Amino acid sequence: MPEGPSIIILRELAQELKLEGKKVISAEGNTKIDLERLKGQKLVAFKSWGKHFLICFQDFTIRIHLLMFGSYRFNERKDSPVRLRLSFKGAELNFYTCSVKLLEGNIEDHYNWGGDIMSDEWDAKAAAKKLKSIPDTLVCDALLDQDIFAGVGNIIKNEVLYRVAVDPHSKVGDLPPAKTKQLIKEAQQYSFDFLKWKKENTLKSHWLIHTKKKCPEEHTVHKAYLGNTKRRSFFSTKCQNLYE
């Protein structure tokens, strides 16, 4: 469920609850963090960075990572054990099967927003610089590197590589500079397309290559677990070898 765009949706839903300035009435759940810290704390803001959802208080921030199976419900409950429940006057946030971490101090000291593909502050030039420093890395691994493209996940990886006609086996350093630039641009563009389609519930119908048997050109789609990350790659060797 959760690549960067899905976390934007989560953040927007939280922001719609208008809880900024309200105090935590109670905190429960089977998370290992100290729940006592949360009680009585005044919510400052909801933020996000890549796949991280951030609940910011005065002196610390709760970081939620949904990993592969995480889920959440606002103002309703699931049957399964809750990992973290935050109750405010008139609203309740429930998180399940997720990673919960407490980050001390000012959130600005923990994150560089320019690394988040979905951020207004996304820094494409910085991404280009990072890619330049790892020429032997496969592009399929580079796109999943959260230190370069925070928020990009496996679906985005596959769709971006198809759209820019780059084979996932390519080494970063073998791409012509214009192609690298296009790759970075498309990572951002497709992430926002993903967001729009996810909101419309039409994400899957827009997949060109991910989980497909045939690409839009009717070529065979290959499936392989590539690179250090060994995540599923779907690709058409006929469409994706163009380094012009």
Place this chain on the structure above:
DNA sequence: AAGGATGTTGCCTG
């Protein structure tokens, strides 16, 4: 209807 996946961490091994 069993098997795998939109993800990451951390332990174990060689």
Place this chain on the structure above:
DNA sequence: TCAGGCAACATCCT
């Protein structure tokens, strides 16, 4: 020593 393997998490889709 450190990179790779792999389990864990527990749900939903095919």
